Amino acid sequence: MLRPHNIYIPPGTVDLEEQGRLIQGNWRNLHDVDCFRNIRNVPRRATVKAKHIRKEFAEYFSTEGVVPWQHQYA
Numbered sequence: 001m002l003r004p005h006n007i008y009i010p011p012g013t014v015d016l017e018e019q020g021r022l023i024q025g026n027w028r029n030l031h032d033v034d035c036f037r038n039i040r041n042v043p044r045r046a047t048v049k050a051k052h053i054r055k056e057f058a059e060y061f062s063t064e065g066v067v068p069w070q071h072q073y074a
Helices: 048-061
Strands: 016-018 021-023
Touching: none
Parallel strands: none
Antiparallel strands: 016 021
16 A cells, blocks of 8 residues: 555646646656657567467357357347
8 A cells, every 4th residue: 555655646747637627747848758769660460370379269259150149139
């Protein structure tokens, strides 16, 4: 349990709505943020093994056929 003096997010960091007005947080003023610098380019294509597993799941869960009750709910 956090003690009262422990602050997870300092006041004023995030946006806040007060009586229908938006009070912008100071995160909007941060221009030099290092958290996204030098993100390396990683391949986004699935491996052959992953494609095979995906195909097996698709065939298992999406087989042709009908169950007696499906048209009542679809």
